[in-house]
Amino acid sequence: MTKKSAPSRRKFLKTALAGAGAAAAVPLSVKADDYIEPSMTKPGKGFTPYGMPSGHEDVKRLLRPPGNFPGTGGSLSPLESLEGIITPSGLHYERHHNGIPDIDPKTHRFMIHGLVKTPLEFSMDDLMRYPRISRIHFVECGGNSGANAGPQPPQLSAGGIHGLVSCSEWTGVELGMLLDEAGVQPEGNWILAESADAASLSRSVPLKEAREQGILALYQNGERLRPEQGYPMRLLMPGWEGNLQVKWLHRIKVTDGPTMAKDETSKYSQSLKDGKANQFNFIQPVKSVITRPSGTMTMNGPGYYEISGLAWSGHGKITRVEVSLDGGATWTDAEMPGPVLSKALTRFRLPWQWDGKPVVLQSRSTDEAGHVQPTRAKWKEPYSNAQFYQYNGIQSWQIGADNTVKNIYA
């Protein structure tokens, strides 16, 4: 579904630029060869051992009110200010249940125990000697986008609604290799992954998938894991719910069944209309969101815009993103100039000439397993009103003639 982009986009832009008031550049007003910027008149700054963003930028994680416990809650990636598919590690979303532990890698021990032939323990130095793999994958909180399941559309930015998702290049050790080394007993069907944080966060994961897909992540975007993402090590189950990709991992226990830990019963279950609940909903569903333009932004009047956003699915690659400019009546394929990677954020783009009239923008993604992102109404059908986990309904942005961009339920 990825299409060659340059010719059509250039042609479109040419047309757009020819339109009245649409041109972005202006004819040169100075003699270029003589023009001196102030920065050219004095030597610049020296070197730093570790660089930071420009002081002219002020892009931050969006901190949710932390409530009574300063380390309990979340912070969201400002998706509307980001580009491409890699989330800078400093802006990766956070979700902590009792703060960020400070773990000394020299004393940290990782254990595999339970229904295994040889219970094992590993120092970080031990783990560093194993073969590694690197993969670019998103991690998404099971509660991401849940605000859109509520009765009133929240008037927040794209990141404020959908920013509990981020994408990094992760490097680590395949969990299956270590499980094989310990030797799983025939009765072993599940694992319990346990955190060394003060919440003792624990989640059950089926053994088969943990063995085939699990990664003990040690590096994030080239350097060692950030503290907020589980330093010195976390479980990665690519495409699965963030909560079970246990950070600050210190124990894996092989069990015969799920443990029914507090983190998988009181939370992360999906209450249904008939009063029952779906439990163990592992894979994050296909989703997309237009990040530019998006909620709380102000349009710059009629003219050329690039519509751009992110799509992702826990089931594999994104195969198609469609954009509607009329609230879902008709759809146009967006471009995905790449890279398009399995279980990774995928950037989509569509050139657009806005005539200044009110319009409702939507995006709808499809993954390689054939899943298509549903409307909000369709998503809500099976659930109770309280259920908000794994919300993946289509996001509608209403652009007004007054240049406002609002979140609506369309």
Next chain:
Amino acid sequence: MTKKSAPSRRKFLKTALAGAGAAAAVPLSVKADDYIEPSMTKPGKGFTPYGMPSGHEDVKRLLRPPGNFPGTGGSLSPLESLEGIITPSGLHYERHHNGIPDIDPKTHRFMIHGLVKTPLEFSMDDLMRYPRISRIHFVECGGNSGANAGPQPPQLSAGGIHGLVSCSEWTGVELGMLLDEAGVQPEGNWILAESADAASLSRSVPLKEAREQGILALYQNGERLRPEQGYPMRLLMPGWEGNLQVKWLHRIKVTDGPTMAKDETSKYSQSLKDGKANQFNFIQPVKSVITRPSGTMTMNGPGYYEISGLAWSGHGKITRVEVSLDGGATWTDAEMPGPVLSKALTRFRLPWQWDGKPVVLQSRSTDEAGHVQPTRAKWKEPYSNAQFYQYNGIQSWQIGADNTVKNIYA
């Protein structure tokens, strides 16, 4: 050439672990269910708007002695401490000719002038309205690895020798689109790209390739460009010499021929044995380096190791990386578990059981254009002894029975 890795690696590891003293993990020494890490006993830290690496890590750029002018020189990426293919933006290499300018994006102007029908100027806000593309590419200084062209092998780390290369996801505007908007006159065959730094760094680039391949980069790894990489904008010519990918870009002048700027005559030319010089050597040649184990490291005695490193080429994708364990007599294909992207760093890996005897490790990369990385002797053949630009000779690491790793010319 990319091979499925898991089965063979797992089999190898199983064998390695069965060997005497090779196992990394040890049998569990505590009752796992009762084991409490100190971090579990008190609430962790709260949220931060912009995250930083763990205080337990101390991975820094390697600052070269800056000489008389504090902003003139380079800093190198610590390749031996990094993983995967993305370089964290805080550790991207730097090369400045008169420091890092502080450019206010509100007043910065980018101009296209010279042999064009309509000279244009763009504010940053103007540029932000154009369609964008995102690509993962390396940038490498033309002088990278040049220390290995000298008479004595430098006893430095992998990053200390080869760390003037880094890899990021770049997002920006296609230069060709803007050149077309200005309308190049028939006499226009080259461009001059000029920096707003205090060195007024300027380089000539052939128009055809600048139009087809050039990107005005605005974002790096998801966020706006770092100051050290050209904030608020730089020229990107994927796979070409770093020096001409002009940072802090403020002017592009369309010319009929190369300008012969100081930065392309006094430097970045290649002196030959016959006293002549090659000028305008644009494309960075195929190269690779084993980063683990590598120079200045200490081995941990006989046993299992993963040999890992980076390969890249300005000509396109890496198709093969071979590793020699005997100083170049025989070669084994390394694994490239991916992603393998054009003009991007490519991670290679090879499991290895070290018997503790002296050994010389080498890697040799091949790109999709058929270029094969040469030996040091072969590379030096055409050049004068003073020439060190675009050095891509095979790196040899000598591992001693005393666990030392030394840089040698083999």
